[in-house]
Amino acid sequence: MTKPTLLLIDGNSLAYRAFYAMYKQLDRMVTHDGLHTNALVAFNNFMDQIVDPMSPDYAVVAWDADSGKSTFRGELYSEYKSGRAKTPTELAEQLPYMREMVAFHGLRNYEQHGLEADDIIGTFSREGEALGYSVTIVTGDRDLTQLATDNITVNVTKKGVTEIERFTPEYIAEKYNGLTPQQIIEMKALTGDTSDNYPGVTKIGEKTALKLLAQYQDLDHLYANIDQMKASKMKENLIKDRDQAFCSRKLATILTDADMALPLAEFEYRGIDFDRLIPFYETLDFKQQLAKIRALKKSGQLGSEDQSEVEDNLSLTILQSNNLHAVTELGHQVALHIEIAGDNYHTDDMIGFVIGDEQRGYFASRDFSLLQSPEIKAIIESPTVEKRVYNVKAQRVLFKRLDIELRNATFDFLLAAYLLDTTDNNAELATLAQKYDIYLQLDEDIYGKGAKFSVPTDEGRVLMHIAHKADTLNQLIEPVMVQLKEHEQLALYQDIELPLASVLADMEYTGIRVDQNQLQEMGESLDAQIVDVEKAIYEEAGEEFNINSPKQLGILLFEKMGLPVIKRTKTGYSTAVEVLEKLADQAPIVAYILQYRQLAKLKSTYIDGLLAVVYRQDSKIHTRYLQTLTQTGRLSSVDPNLQNIPMRTEAGRQIRKAFVPSEPNWQIFGADYSQIELRVLAHMTGDKNLQRAFLNDEDIHSETARAVFGLNDDAPITSLQRRAAKAVNFGIVYGISDFGLSNNLGISRAEAKRFIDTYFEKFPQVHEWMENAKTLAHEQGYVETLAKRRRYLPDIHAKNFNRRSFAERTAMNTPIQGSAADIIKIAMIKMNQVLHEHHLQARMLLQVHDELIFEAPTSEIPELEEIVPQVMDSAVALDVPLKVESRHGSNWYSAK
DNA sequence: CCTCTTTCC
DNA sequence: CGATGGGAAAGAGGA
Numbered sequence: 001m002t003k004p005t006l007l008l009i010d011g012n013s014l015a016y017r018a019f020y021a022m023y024k025q026l027d028r029m030v031t032h033d034g035l036h037t038n039a040l041v042a043f044n045n046f047m048d049q050i051v052d053p054m055s056p057d058y059a060v061v062a063w064d065a066d067s068g069k070s071t072f073r074g075e076l077y078s079e080y081k082s083g084r085a086k087t088p089t090e091l092a093e094q095l096p097y098m099r100e101m102v103a104f105h106g107l108r109n110y111e112q113h114g115l116e117a118d119d120i121i122g123t124f125s126r127e128g129e130a131l132g133y134s135v136t137i138v139t140g141d142r143d144l145t146q147l148a149t150d151n152i153t154v155n156v157t158k159k160g161v162t163e164i165e166r167f168t169p170e171y172i173a174e175k176y177n178g179l180t181p182q183q184i185i186e187m188k189a190l191t192g193d194t195s196d197n198y199p200g201v202t203k204i205g206e207k208t209a210l211k212l213l214a215q216y217q218d219l220d221h222l223y224a225n226i227d228q229m230k231a232s233k234m235k236e237n238l239i240k241d242r243d244q245a246f247c248s249r250k251l252a253t254i255l256t257d258a259d260m261a262l263p264l265a266e267f268e269y270r271g272i273d274f275d276r277l278i279p280f281y282e283t284l285d286f287k288q289q290l291a292k293i294r295a296l297k298k299s300g301q302l303g304s305e306d307q308s309e310v311e312d313n314l315s316l317t318i319l320q321s322n323n324l325h326a327v328t329e330l331g332h333q334v335a336l337h338i339e340i341a342g343d344n345y346h347t348d349d350m351i352g353f354v355i356g357d358e359q360r361g362y363f364a365s366r367d368f369s370l371l372q373s374p375e376i377k378a379i380i381e382s383p384t385v386e387k388r389v390y391n392v393k394a395q396r397v398l399f400k401r402l403d404i405e406l407r408n409a410t411f412d413f414l415l416a417a418y419l420l421d422t423t424d425n426n427a428e429l430a431t432l433a434q435k436y437d438i439y440l441q442l443d444e445d446i447y448g449k450g451a452k453f454s455v456p457t458d459e460g461r462v463l464m465h466i467a468h469k470a471d472t473l474n475q476l477i478e479p480v481m482v483q484l485k486e487h488e489q490l491a492l493y494q495d496i497e498l499p500l501a502s503v504l505a506d507m508e509y510t511g512i513r514v515d516q517n518q519l520q521e522m523g524e525s526l527d528a529q530i531v532d533v534e535k536a537i538y539e540e541a542g543e544e545f546n547i548n549s550p551k552q553l554g555i556l557l558f559e560k561m562g563l564p565v566i567k568r569t570k571t572g573y574s575t576a577v578e579v580l581e582k583l584a585d586q587a588p589i590v591a592y593i594l595q596y597r598q599l600a601k602l603k604s605t606y607i608d609g610l611l612a613v614v615y616r617q618d619s620k621i622h623t624r625y626l627q628t629l630t631q632t633g634r635l636s637s638v639d640p641n642l643q644n645i646p647m648r649t650e651a652g653r654q655i656r657k658a659f660v661p662s663e664p665n666w667q668i669f670g671a672d673y674s675q676i677e678l679r680v681l682a683h684m685t686g687d688k689n690l691q692r693a694f695l696n697d698e699d700i701h702s703e704t705a706r707a708v709f710g711l712n713d714d715a716p717i718t719s720l721q722r723r724a725a726k727a728v729n730f731g732i733v734y735g736i737s738d739f740g741l742s743n744n745l746g747i748s749r750a751e752a753k754r755f756i757d758t759y760f761e762k763f764p765q766v767h768e769w770m771e772n773a774k775t776l777a778h779e780q781g782y783v784e785t786l787a788k789r790r791r792y793l794p795d796i797h798a799k800n801f802n803r804r805s806f807a808e809r810t811a812m813n814t815p816i817q818g819s820a821a822d823i824i825k826i827a828m829i830k831m832n833q834v835l836h837e838h839h840l841q842a843r844m845l846l847q848v849h850d851e852l853i854f855e856a857p858t859s860e861i862p863e864l865e866e867i868v869p870q871v872m873d874s875a876v877a878l879d880v881p882l883k884v885e886s887r888h889g890s891n892w893y894s895a896k
Numbered sequence: 897c898c899t900c901t902t903t904c905c
Numbered sequence: 906c907g908a909t910g911g912g913a914a915a916g917a918g919g920a
Contacts, residue, residue: 634905
């Protein structure tokens, strides 16, 4: 029979710890009513992680009844705890809620006039020990370690409130040179306590005190034998401060025999009271906690008495996996999900799958051979049964891996959520579903994360988890579709993003072949060059150092070599290219460093990086396009990023030679939009001058140069003027500032401002549109693209100039960049259809924002040169033409 | 995990 | 007064 357990918590001390543990978040953690919650959140974590799992038999949270003044210590020593800073108001306002929290977690609060929390704990701990309990004390104050015995453990919080140091008598002896818990008091008497403001003995700190106590055990023996102590400054101090020491000892002694108003028996631990805790969490805006509770309830992990409190008490029907017939009974709308172990659906293991609907239940299994049964396969491949999924692109690839084609997926919660609000993108289902008041457990709660990821041995738990996911999808479709309709985004969703997801899945699954030998050879050549440059750098530097470390490099260049500091970063000197280029003529090492940087980048990111992700079975790279990440509607590409393969420098561009067709006698074919963003700008602004330039197929940078520099139609344009005009055009698209442009062109701000003013004079509707974009963002809180893609800009209202300015530039740039993204997405969907209709073998492989890359039989190249630009420039009808250029060759290098 | 740097459109 | 161009991914170093 185990001993009953008693938990004693030092409320005041933990409240302080909690407050300062989350002090940085103070301003962010405020409820809708303006109550700070940082300490409450930390305190609740403590309850969650320490108290609830411990589930003691008795528990008390002790609080100071009033300041130390009214206790015996205040009477004994008038300065006791004086000079202590007042409790910050932000903490004080949280204390009453903390007591409620304690109560709702099933613990009793206790305070008593004339006693500090320490004394309450001291007395109860002895009382508990006498009753044969196993006592656990939790505090942030080391003084309480004096209470430790074989039956009383004192836990002192380390950093935060959930990490703890356990003080047992053995641990104290080990840590403090053989000290007993009782001697902690003697130590405090000698050293004093600055926070409680009592003195101890002059010049005696922990080390000296430990030495003295090892010799004399306590104050009484010390002073009894002080005459034999050989003369020293310390001895003088001990004699001088004798009264102080004894007084401090009384102050440091925690009462263990105070008269308590209530006996321990009154403090039975009652467990969490969900009826009161849930509304309490609601008033505190504890969304995560509420989500957790609901998830636990749903998965039936709380006791049955708790279950009744669940408003949406859901019991999922899990169909037996040996009953395939049940699947055929499912309706014409089913939720479908394959669960995988990780992010990379091309390579990661599949954990289980589920298919089902709300009426008939969910068929979940870990046996993937069942998916090959005609019953299930027919549903997935059916063009009439509607499938509801989370991340249709991933699901489509997963089914492809199983040789099954996912058809007619009409609802993708991930895509829909992204269109509704780009800011909470790419989150997992559980997180996104919370917005709709649907709560399920995070994957992390089931599988753990990082190195600890593992599939639970309890198969039922896994199947229940994935069944909940499917059920969530069935519940979400209605409210989500309503919102899309309200946003007028049904067309964007149904005609662009949803079909695009399948196109992307096919591109990713097809992959692009890379010539590994070629990469290998380039790598060896790079290595040789790197070694040479390294040598040159060390020679110039006169020492060896880590060139890859901006910190070490900065010290060398700007301290040891004394080069002028051009720019600083938050943490030190900037060594970025633009800085090094300005320094290049001052020391030969600088040029070497620039060269080293380029070579090192090519080697690590592009040679080693790409080789590491070549899929062994087919010698191809299968990137993943993130369709729900960017704030503008562009795609991004990961594992690896195939949207930043070098192009600008010849050495880097060589990398593209390793991207080759996957079939003999095929070629790489590429097509890109020419100046799509400026054309979109001309269309959206309606600016007649800008539109005319494109309608006449003029060189846009030259036209801008004419406008900005006031040149005649036939006047010659210098390359410098054209370069400046190009920078202006870029600046316009990005939301220009005279500062940015002056930096970019190395001209004065005044001059840059003249360029911009002149530009806006010549293209007045561009100016008008820019101003209007900012106004719109201000009034409605968001901006839109041509296809009604939406981006919210909360910072447009910011008081902070920087944040507001960013939001304003974003308001101007997002409609342009985002509309260009809309256009190429539409083109990609049409492209897939057209390639199919023309019975071409050509395959679309990559998208790089304004460019599409294909592989095709050489014989199809002439037809592609016709079809591809035609499909791309007719993707949408703008007031200006879209222009497409194409190239082809035996690899990506020669197709550009 | 964050900072710095480089790569792309 | 003074901040000051849009959107991304990845590797290396260092806390």
